[in-house]
Structure formats: structure tokens, C-alpha cells
Amino acid sequence: MALRHFGAAAAIAIAAGMTASPALAVTEIQWWHAMTGANNDVIVKLANDFNASQSDYKVIPTYKGSYPDTMNAGIAAFRAGNAPHIMQVFEVGTATMMAATGAVKPVYKLMADAGEKFDPKNYLSAITGYYSTSKGEMLSFPFNSSSTVMWVNLDELKKVNAEIPKTWPEVFEVAKKLHDNGHPTCGFSNSWVTWVNLEQLSAWHNVPLASKANGLDGFDTKLEFNAPLQEKHLEKLVELQKDKTYDYAGRTNQGEGRFTSGECAIYLTSSAFFGNVKAQAKFNFTAAPMPYYPDVKGAPQNSIIGGASLWVMGGKSADEYKGVAKFLTFLSDTDRQVYIHKASGYLPITKAAYEKAKAEGFYKDQPYLETPLLELTNKEPTENSRGLRLGNMVQLRDVWSEEIEQALAGKKTAKQALDASVERGNTMLRQFEKTAVK
Amino acid sequence: MQKQAIFQSKLLPYALVAPQLAIVLIFFYWPAAQAVIQSFLLQDAFGLSTSFVWFENYVELFSDPAYFETVVRTFFFSFAIAASSLSVALLLAVMADKPLRGGAVYRTLLIWPYAVAPPVVGVLWVFMLHPSLGVLSRYLRAAGIEWNPLLDGNQAATLVILAAAWKQISYNFLFFLAGLAAIPKSVLEAAAIDGARPMRRFWTVTFPLLSPTIFFLLVVNIVYAFFDTFGIIDTMTRGGPGKSTETLVYKVYNDGLIGGNLGSSAAQSVILMVMVIVLTGIQFRFVERKVTY
Numbered sequence: 001m002a003l004r005h006f007g008a009a010a011a012i013a014i015a016a017g018m019t020a021s022p023a024l025a026v027t028e029i030q031w032w033h034a035m036t037g038a039n040n041d042v043i044v045k046l047a048n049d050f051n052a053s054q055s056d057y058k059v060i061p062t063y064k065g066s067y068p069d070t071m072n073a074g075i076a077a078f079r080a081g082n083a084p085h086i087m088q089v090f091e092v093g094t095a096t097m098m099a100a101t102g103a104v105k106p107v108y109k110l111m112a113d114a115g116e117k118f119d120p121k122n123y124l125s126a127i128t129g130y131y132s133t134s135k136g137e138m139l140s141f142p143f144n145s146s147s148t149v150m151w152v153n154l155d156e157l158k159k160v161n162a163e164i165p166k167t168w169p170e171v172f173e174v175a176k177k178l179h180d181n182g183h184p185t186c187g188f189s190n191s192w193v194t195w196v197n198l199e200q201l202s203a204w205h206n207v208p209l210a211s212k213a214n215g216l217d218g219f220d221t222k223l224e225f226n227a228p229l230q231e232k233h234l235e236k237l238v239e240l241q242k243d244k245t246y247d248y249a250g251r252t253n254q255g256e257g258r259f260t261s262g263e264c265a266i267y268l269t270s271s272a273f274f275g276n277v278k279a280q281a282k283f284n285f286t287a288a289p290m291p292y293y294p295d296v297k298g299a300p301q302n303s304i305i306g307g308a309s310l311w312v313m314g315g316k317s318a319d320e321y322k323g324v325a326k327f328l329t330f331l332s333d334t335d336r337q338v339y340i341h342k343a344s345g346y347l348p349i350t351k352a353a354y355e356k357a358k359a360e361g362f363y364k365d366q367p368y369l370e371t372p373l374l375e376l377t378n379k380e381p382t383e384n385s386r387g388l389r390l391g392n393m394v395q396l397r398d399v400w401s402e403e404i405e406q407a408l409a410g411k412k413t414a415k416q417a418l419d420a421s422v423e424r425g426n427t428m429l430r431q432f433e434k435t436a437v438k
Numbered sequence: 439m440q441k442q443a444i445f446q447s448k449l450l451p452y453a454l455v456a457p458q459l460a461i462v463l464i465f466f467y468w469p470a471a472q473a474v475i476q477s478f479l480l481q482d483a484f485g486l487s488t489s490f491v492w493f494e495n496y497v498e499l500f501s502d503p504a505y506f507e508t509v510v511r512t513f514f515f516s517f518a519i520a521a522s523s524l525s526v527a528l529l530l531a532v533m534a535d536k537p538l539r540g541g542a543v544y545r546t547l548l549i550w551p552y553a554v555a556p557p558v559v560g561v562l563w564v565f566m567l568h569p570s571l572g573v574l575s576r577y578l579r580a581a582g583i584e585w586n587p588l589l590d591g592n593q594a595a596t597l598v599i600l601a602a603a604w605k606q607i608s609y610n611f612l613f614f615l616a617g618l619a620a621i622p623k624s625v626l627e628a629a630a631i632d633g634a635r636p637m638r639r640f641w642t643v644t645f646p647l648l649s650p651t652i653f654f655l656l657v658v659n660i661v662y663a664f665f666d667t668f669g670i671i672d673t674m675t676r677g678g679p680g681k682s683t684e685t686l687v688y689k690v691y692n693d694g695l696i697g698g699n700l701g702s703s704a705a706q707s708v709i710l711m712v713m714v715i716v717l718t719g720i721q722f723r724f725v726e727r728k729v730t731y
Contacts, residue, residue: 406679
């Protein structure tokens with residue numbers, strides 16, 4: 001980590017040396033982010049390209065640790081009166097950022113003030129919906145987005161003579177077969193247990209996770225996911241956990257190695273897992289759409305995103321904002337979006353970039369890279385599938401995970417666990433509502 | 439005999455303690471006072487809206503039954519970590535204190551784990567005992583033990599206690615070794631001549647003479663278990679499954695830093711501070727009486 005950090009710092013220093021000399025008054029723009037490895041290289045390249053393209057502004061990217069670390073660093077810097085201009089915040093932090101009126105400068109305002117050409121309709125609505133008000137005003141700039149997909153080990157499926165399952169009942173059936181034939185410890189599993197089994201499940205079946213369009217329309221939202229669909233799903237997981245046809249793999253993505261090692265042949269997690277799968281899997285694989293329950297009318301709906309967006313912090317000068325706006329325009333460029341998409345495996349955020357990647361035949365060899373996009377754009381988003389915006393989301397997820405763990409361990413029934421998740425979560429939402437700036 | 443130092447100047451003694459005093463004030467009292475103030479406030483993460491709520495943060499904590507479970511759990515963890523690391527360290531120290539071929543090598547190896555940072559300890563044990571990644575997990579499964587700390591709370595708790603105690607053993611070992619070296623050999627020899635067997639010699643001579651060391655280590659270990667195990671928990675279980683490995687300090691970190699709920703987090707730190715003050719007070723008031731210096 002420290003080495004990577006150093007590498008980034010060195011790259012910035014070199015970039016600084018190249019661009020600093022001729023300019024008289026270069027406005028510096030601080031960009032804090034949480035990208036490591038190949039994705040960090042993408043960020044450094046984007047900043048360098050922008051700095052080389054003009055001489056008035058200089059974007060300085062700085063790696064600040066994991067997503068929560070970056071966010072906390074930004075919040076601490078803001079409290080100390082020293083916030084960066086641009087901060088990368090994961091989707092889970094959206095409500096916290098949005099509640100901080102005055103601490104952030106909404107992107108739609110930024111672009112209008114700076115006189116930059118900006119049309120929210122150019123961006124994929126399935127992505128921007130997450131970061132926009134109910135009036136369609138974009139609050140933050142989507143940067144790296146992903147979605148949940150079902151990673152499948154094709155070789156193992158072939159061994160048990162199974163097709164790629166499309167529905168949940170089919171998944172359970174195939175998992176049973178896998179479990180009985182060479183996969184005693186894991187028929188199927190998933191990372192991000194609440195994202196996959198509560199958040200995405202609800203959106204994908206067009207049922208609410210919380211009231212007020214899942215919180216997008218106000219902080220006075222209430223959780224509503226202790227409903228029949230989610231209960232049925234969790235009950236099934238509890239039942240299959242008993243003989244490890246389903247095997248719980250932890251709250252975050254720590255269990256992903258179970259797929260690449262071949263232990264689990266079916267694994268639901270982020271589409272951004274692609275880089276690791278490609279590097280490590282010694283078998284034929286694909287990323288199929290998330291399964292659905294065929295008895296739910298209209299399913300599947302559309303999936304929601306994961307990943308992060310760029311927030312512009314408040315209290316900066318007009319000149320600095322002009323530079324930030326120019327940089328966002330620079331990022332929106334079609335070729336640049338195609339580059340980000342190909343280099344990082346994250347989704348393109350503009351319609352034009354998606355079309356271009358398609359026209360170039362990018363998905364012909366790797367159709368599974370289109371899967372998350374097809375899921376996101378499967379249908380026009382509804383109130384239940386536009387996105388999520390719940391305060392204290394990181395902690396909410398922990399609470400929900402705790403309850404799901406209790407259910408899977410047989411200490412609570414599925415119903416009890418979901419009821420407790422909703423009740424405890426609502427208490428936290430009220431707490432958040434109290435502290436949110438009115 | 440002259441025991442008191444005489445200072446000619448009236449200011450000199452104050453000047454001499456001033457740096458220490460300044461450090462204590464800046465790094466201990468000021469943050470503690472800040473925590474107390476913060477615990478009466480309700481504030482959003484950015485510090486944009488602040489309201490004074492008196493004891494609401496405390497009331498909320500005390501009306502939450504889960505908080506009491508966390509308190510009980512923390513005491514259990516501290517006791518288990520202190521007891522196991524102290525007893526194992528004492529055993530190892532007594533064995534390493536014997537004249538051994540290559541004794542210095544053993545002693546050095548036993549001290550090593552203390553140099554490992556707590557999060558690294560966590561990762562290390564995870565790699566050994568993670569249900570699917572762990573090397574040891576395979577043997578446990580082969581032996582017919584259903585090992586799954588991701589879902590079994592008791593197993594997760596055992597894992598955390600094991601890792602936390604393991605790391606502390608070296609530190610305790612070092613002090614025990616020094617303590618053992620300070621015991622006059624003539625006393626032990628006299629006991630041996632009187633016909634006391636090794637076990638009896640240990641319990642009647644060595645152990646009482648070690649009591650100051652044991653007492654010191656007990657205080658240090660309890661404080662360690664309360665505050666320093668957070669890195670281990672974060673890398674191993676993040677408080678799960680359920681809440682089975684969530685200790686008070688981990689909750690402070692999680693609510694404050696991850697959740698951005700500074701008021702509640704501050705209230706919890708204040709409670710924690712009071713708890714440790716009381717605990718240390720009890721130790722010095724009652725346990726210390728049994729110590730012979």
C-alpha cells in the first residue's frame with residue numbers, strides 16, 4: 001500500500017514538474033480517491049492528460065486509503081477547513097454527503113455556474129438516478145460504477161450437466177447438484193451479503209427496501225424489507241446453509257477467493273470482481289445476470305449500482321470551481337469514458353460511450369462485461385429501483401448483516417431477523433434524520 | 439539521612455515538571471475534556487449542525503440492551519485474554535528460565551510475536567483459521583470438527599481471544615523472565631535442601647516473589663484487552679458474526695469513525711474511561727494488598 005502510494009506520489013511529482021514551469025498562476029485542484037493498483041494508474045493518467053490538455057488548472061490526485069478511510073479523511077479535512085476540491089465517495093456514503101448541505105457543491109449547480117455544457121440526459125439514467133434528486137438534478141458525478149452479477153464456473157457446471165441458471169429455483173437446484181457432486185462445502189455463495197440478498201434483490205423484483213423511493217425522496221424514510229419476498233429468500237438461504245448447499249462467505253468481499261479457487265462454482269458479487277477472476281481463474285467462466293423469482297410479477301426489473309462517485313466540496317473560489325467543472329467535462333468525453341471502461345472494468349457512464357464500446361465490438365469476445373449494463377438498463381427504473389439513499393448506510397449494513405448471520409446460524413428465524421433488521425435500522429435512520437442539516 | 443531534594447530556586451521544580459505536565463495536559467486531559475463535551479452534543483459528520491442534548495446520548499446507550507451485552511462481553515474477553523496470556527507466559531518463562539542448551543534462541547523466538555502489529559496478527563490467524571482459506575481449518579474439518587467462525591459466534595470469540603492472547607504472551611514472558619531472574623537462587627536452594635519438591639518450591643517461593651510482576655502485568659493486560667485488541671477484531675471478524683466479537687472499543691470506533699455518530703461514540707468513550715479508572719482503582723485498592731514487594 002505504502003509503495004503504491006509512493007508510486008502515485010512520484011507520478012504526481014513528475015507530472016507537476018512537467019506542467020508547473022510555464023504557467024504563471026496555475027490553480028491547483030485536489031482530488032482525493034480510494035483507487036489502488038491498476039485503477040490508481042487510470043486515475044493518475046486521467047489527471048496527467050487533463051493537466052497536459054490546458055495550462056490554467058492542475059488536478060492533483062491523492063490516494064487516501066479505502067473508501068471509508070477516504071471519506072473520513074475528507075470529513076476530517078472539512079472540519080479542519082481544509083477539504084479537497086473533489087472527493088471520491090462510495091455509493092453507501094451518498095446520503096451522508098447529501099445531507100451535508102453547504103459542505104458540498106451539487107454538480108448540476110457547479111456546471112451551471114461555470115457555464116459548462118452539461119446535459120444529465122447524456123448519462124445512463126440507471127447510474128445517475130442514484131446520485132440525483134427526485135427532480136433529476138445531479139448532485140455528484142458518477143465515476144466508477146458496478147453492479148451485482150452471478151459469476152459462474154462453466155467447467156463445473158458442465159460436469160454436473162447443468163445450464164446456467166436464470167431463476168432462483170434453478171440456482172438452488174443446480175447448487176444441490178454441485179453440492180452432491182464434488183462441492184460439499186459450497187454449492188453457491190455471495191459477497192456483500194446485504195447488497196446482494198436485500199438491496200439488489202428488492203430492486204430486481206421491484207419491491208421497496210424502504211419508503212420514499214428507498215430514501216431518495218427524503219430522510220424521513222422507513223425500512224420495509226421485512227416483506228414476503230425477502231423473507232422467502234432468506235428462509236431458503238437458511239435452509240440451504242444447513243448442509244452448505246449455500247455457504248455464507250462474510251459481510252464484505254473477503255470470500256471472493258472461493259470462486260476463483262474453484263470451491264464455489266456459483267458466486268454472486270460485484271461485476272468489478274472481473275479483474276481478479278481474469279487474473280486467477282483457471283477455468284472457463286462467465287458473468288450471468290442475477291437470478292430472479294419467476295412468480296414475482298414483472299421480475300426482473302433493473303439492478304442498482306455499486307461503486308463510487310465524485311463529490312465537489314463546498315467553500316471554494318469561483319476560479320477553482322471553473323477548473324473542477326472543466327475537469328468533469330473532460331471526464332465525460334466519450335473516448336475517455338471508453339478508456340476508463342476498458343482499463344478498469346467499471347461501467348461507462350455516458351450513453352455515447354456505451355454505444356461506442358458496443359460498436360467497436362468490445363462485448364463480442366467478453367459478453368459478460370456487458371451483463372451489468374444490461375441489468376442496469378433492463379427496464380426503466382421505478383421508485384423501487386432508482387437507487388438507495390439511507391443515512392448511516394455503512395452501519396445499517398452491519399446491523400442487517402448481524403441479523404442475517406443470526407438467522408443463518410439458526411439463532412433466529414428469517415422473519416425474526418428481518419423484523420429486527422428493520423426495527424434497529426429505523427432507529428438509526430431517525431437518529432440520522434435528527435442530525436441532518438435541514 | 440536526607441531524603442528530600444532541596445531546590446534553591448522556587449521556580450526550578452515547576453520548570454522541570456512543566457514539559458511533562460504540558461504533554462499530559464495536551465494529550466490526555468484536553469482530548470478527555472473534548473470527549474466529555476462531545477458526548478453532550480448531537481452532530482452530523484461534517485460538524486455543520488450541532489445541538490446540545492444533555493444526557494440523551496447516554497440515555498440512549500443505557501436503554502439499549504445490546505450495549506449491556508457488549509459491556510459483559512468486553513469484561514469476559516478481557517478476563518479470558520489476560521488469564522490465558524498470563525498463565526501461558528508464566529509457564530513458558532519458567533521453562534525458559536531453566537539452564538537449557540540454546541536457551542537464548544528460545545527466549546528470542548518467544549519474544550518475537552510482540553513486534554507484530556495487531557492487525558497483522560489478525561490477518562495471520564485468519565489465514566490459519568478462516569473456514570475456507572485457513573490451513574488449520576482443513577485439519578479441523580478432517581478431524582470432524584464443524585469449524586465455521588463466520589457463522590458460529592463462540593468459535594469467532596475463541597479465535598479473537600486466541601489471537602489477542604498470543605500477541606500478548608511475549609510481552610508477559612519478557613517481564614516474567616526478568617522477574618524470575620531477580621529471585622535469589624539461595625532461597626530456592628534453601629527450600630530444596632529443606633526437601634520441597636519443584637511444584638511446592640514454585641508455589642511457596644517463586645510465585646509470591648513474582649507477585650509484583652504479576653500485579654503489574656495484570657493491570658497492563660486488562661488495559662491491553664480493553665483498548666488494543668481493536669485492530670485484531672477489525673481484521674478478523676469486524677465484530678461479527680452477530681455481535682459476538684464486538685467489544686466496547688470496537689463499538690466506539692465503528693459508531694464514531696465508520697458511522698459518523700460522534701455524540702454516541704464520545705459518550706461511549708467517556709463510559710469506557712470511567713470504567714478503566716474504576717477498574718484500575720479496584721486493582722490498586724484490593725489486589726495490590728496481596729502483593730509483597
